[in-house]
Amino acid sequence: MAAASQETHASAVRPRSYQDESYLHGFLGTVGDLQKDGVLQDVFLEVEGRRFPCHRLVLSAASPYFRAMFTSDMAESRQKTVVLQGLAEDMFGEILSYIYSGTLHVSMDTVQPLYQAADLLQLDYMRDTCSSYMAMNVERSTCVDLYKFADVFSVDIVMKSCLKWKARLFTEVASSEEFCSLGVNELTEIISHDELDVKEETTVWEAVVRWVQHSRKDRLRHLPSILPHIRFNLLTSDNMAAILGHPLVRENHGISEVIRHVVQKGKPNLKPRLGMTKEMVLLYHRNLTSNELLFMTPREGKYISCSYKAEVLPHITDVTVTSDNNIYILSRNRESNYSSQLSLLMYNHVGNVWEHAGMSSVSRWLRLDNDLEYDEHLVEVDGILYYLAAEVMEHSGSVWMRKYNRHTDQWQECSHLQVGASSYMDYSEALACSSHLYFLTCSEVHCYDPSNDHWCNRTPSPEPVLDIYTAVTMGTEIFCTDIHFTQTMVYDTDSDYWQKLSSWSNPGNRDICVPSLFVLENQLHIWLPCYSGGEHVNEEYLLYVYDRSADAWRDLKASLPDKEYYWYGCQCPVARIYEPYLKGAQKHITSYACQR
Secondary structure, eight states, rough: OHHHHHHHHHHOOOOOOOOOOHHHHHHHHHHHHHHHOOOSSOEEEEEETTEEEEHHHHHHHHHHHHHHHSSSSOOOGSSSEEOOOOHHHHHHHHHHHHHSSOOOOOOOTTHHHHHHHHHTTTHHHHHHHHHHHHTTTEEEEETTHHHHHHOOOHHHHHHHHHHHHHHTTTHOOOOOOOHHOOEEEEEHHHTOOOOOOOSTTHHHHHHHHHHHTTTTHHHHGGGHGGGGGGGGGGEEEEEEEHHTTTTHTTHHHHHHHHHHHHHHHTTTTTTOOOOOOOEEEEEEOOOOEEEEEEEGGGGGGGEEEEEEEEEEOOEEEEEEOOOSSSSSEEEEEETTTTTEEEEEEEEETTTEEEEEOSSSOOTOOOOOTTTTEEEEEEEETTTEEHHHHHHHHOOOOEEEEEEEEEETTHHHHEEOOOEOOOOOOOSSSEETTTTTTEEEEOEEEEEETTTTEEEEEEEEOOSSTTEEEEEEEEEEEEEEEEESSOEEEEEEETEEEEEEEOOOOOOOOEEESEEEEEEEETTEEEEHHHHSTTTEEEEEEEEEETTTTTEEEOOOOOOOOOOOOOOOOSBEEEEEEEEEHHHHHHHHHEEOOOOO
């Protein structure tokens, strides 16, 4: 019997693997000490006449370039001193420092030669780090130089960042000598950019004419390939007549035919440029027969209301505005029935209509318990849409998440999140910030890293906001407040630090109902439906903006049409709207100019 017991015990004890974290972290430090002390070095690398003593093993482990050199039949594998060409002495010293320590020092003075060296020696981390550093530091003074470098080495992330800068500064760039020296490919890339900061498309046409006239004989032949990148659909009939009458067009029959062909062929869905659009806040009003969206710019006192049929814009679960200015609405056909079909609608700016987004329903890939209640969220992180379903329970909760794969038209499962028992989830919020996704409850903060499909815990608020009701991201910070706007907090995602903001003074002792935070023109705002007189007798809407320098909320003195406006989700959506599309494509539209 004892033998049987011992046998059972032995079979229950399974072998395990252990990992010594201190050994892993200390190993590189030990290798670095060997290099500093000049111990066990077995090869010299000579760069511009200077000899660097090194270890073949360490170099081979760090770089495929050196691995091939020292493990093949190349002559260098047998030489005591190896001469390296195409490298600068000071840069190679920095590279060796990185290989032996894992630490890389980068500045604008060294980033380009470091990238070149890393590219030659196949040091991927160093090359990627230099690329990211250049992309983050593109500005007016560095844009031209960085673009030329990135073009030679095909560093896409830097080229895109430079083009974005040139787009934002297009009017200035188009009048510079540098603009006339652009190649045809770079020119077409710039004028194809959605973020061109121009008020009228005629500015783009005039810039192209200037570029052609600079070297007319050589460049006129490129004009037919350039013209399709001008958004003729955004031009008035008078502007089109002026272009067709321009000497450059009038004197070249082939060019005028190309323009007429481009116009007739038409690309009506080409987006307006950034400079033509205006940031507007969207609010929602629903009745039995129709739904109404209010597009507003409160500082200008401008409010444009558009009506849509109730069946076109059904019950809204959540909304998100993506980085490329697409507006998505997540909706269900039947309220509080989680077995019903989830739909994704996308706003068509040109027609001012809501259309099916052309994505498979997440309902096909996610099965929720119809007897439970969920908070549902739609969030975009770096161009990818995420759907979250948070199970609402009193003592604990779970969050299921899917991300949309455009290539396969499927919603792929992501890492599951278990919310602690201390986190009562009457309200939960999900937001994107700094390429991460954050899930907040009244007592917990969780951060999701898409690059490795991993959730981690962050510091909760030291003074938890009771039932976080509305939250919004601005820069690297997340602002949130409760349903009565009694306590507002800001969380810095970089430093993992919370700070309490000044409270609202609440003039007239109003009762607040469903407030919504939003960021407009890079300033924090809050939309406050409120009542005074008790029993919801006097209803009014207030708009406040947060003055950070004074830590105070300022009344914008703006009022709205007398309807019950609100929004689903944790914030009022803000999108860039092209007013001619808004006004020209919708019959049921009303413009207001209200001031209180």
